[in-house]
Amino acid sequence: MAKGTNNAEVVIIGAGPAGLSTARLLADSGIKTFVLEKSTKAGANNFFSGVIEKEIIEDVFGKITDEESEKYYAPIERKLTEYRAYLLSRDSFIAVNERKNLKRRFIVLNEAFNNWMCKQAQDSGAKVIFETIAEELIINNSKICGVKTNSGDFYSNAVVVAEGVNSLLTKKSGLRKGEISPEQVFLFAEETIELHSDIIHERFNINEKEGVSIRLFMEELVSMPSTGYLHTNKNSITLGIGILFSKSLFKGININQCLELLKKHPGIYPLIKNGTTIHYSSYILPFHTEEKSPCSAVKRYENNCLVIGGASLLVDAFRADISSNAVLSGKLAGEAIIRAKDLNDYSKKTLSEYETLLKKHLEISSYKGINPDNNSDANNLSLFLSKEKLE
């Protein structure tokens, strides 16, 4: 390790759900950990859908709710008490509801929740350094030994790349072969629409302690492979749509056109009517089929280096709880690094433990339904119903 104040045992690139999970685990074990974040605060520009899985989050970040008093320790919008699936055709829709008072999933606003995760990692002792962009990996004697940034060089025994799906460094450093192809991703657009909570309660038939998440199937509506979601927050509704990027390129259709089509649909419009749009964002997520997964192009472990979360392309456009795979991969990377530290060996061979753990614990769904030439709403719906059961 070179001399200097910018030395840590582990440097993590990106303060999203994945990077912060590794940071929390390492810091809890007394490992000196730096997290480099390009924005002015954590999660300023990240997307993990509004639904979180309590068990997975609590395993890493500590209690988010108290079951007895229903008190929240983290910024939770609503408890998820009802799943719906809407199959939208051009001018009508079929709805399936499943309602149950469970304590497993919660609706959050990404930024507030990401800030909380950041605070938890900081409380454990991880140092989060903002406004710092990882420009390239520092390689000495063919060994990754740090990160070059706009605020100086950082040296460490191990580097964890957690920069998200829009992963520039992963490609630049050869950890991912080539550019991600438009056939492998969905392009999403999302709007947050403000509405008084009383109106939300009335329209969704819920009270202030309850929340609804709707999965939207609308291939017939947008005439291409697509997915959509609607979550009820406290005082707003999050509405998002994703379309197979290659297909939208081919057809010359903008994602916002699809979002507008969705907003005006007779199944959706009554829910968002008279609301005020308060935020608009766009992002990309990979998906996986049985035959092909974009994550095969990523080297998830190297000498002194691990790639996790969105950057590893292990996240999944079709999961309601997108953060779960990111948090899990971050946690498993943390475990692999703790073991490497015990052995004082950060070689590829030791860090391959991460891959072994991933295969054991991480569930990557495989969607047979994603066939660009096949209208597969019914297929996706049946898969959704079999997977998303509340219990």
Place this chain on the structure above:
Amino acid sequence: MSKLQTKPDENLTNTIEEKLFINQFRPFTESHIKTNQDICNICPNKECIKFCPANVFAWSEIDEKLIIGYENCLECGACKMGCPFEAIEYSNPKPGYGVLSKK
């Protein structure tokens, strides 16, 4: 399809321009997106103009070149994947610049 909707909802946005107006941006003086104009000039379909969720790309008939409105970029990264000629180079905006957090 929008038969049920008789008049437009005033507070709900429709166009990308309206939506971008709600967001807060802090643009740097220099673009974080660069294109190879030689390729853009002869690109037959100019897909980027159609697919970008923030309408960052536009064709200027007067200058006969691709204009990059990087100030409104939502930083999704679609452009570098979507350009069929790999003529778009996307980098992260300078720290502290770009699209700002939700509130």
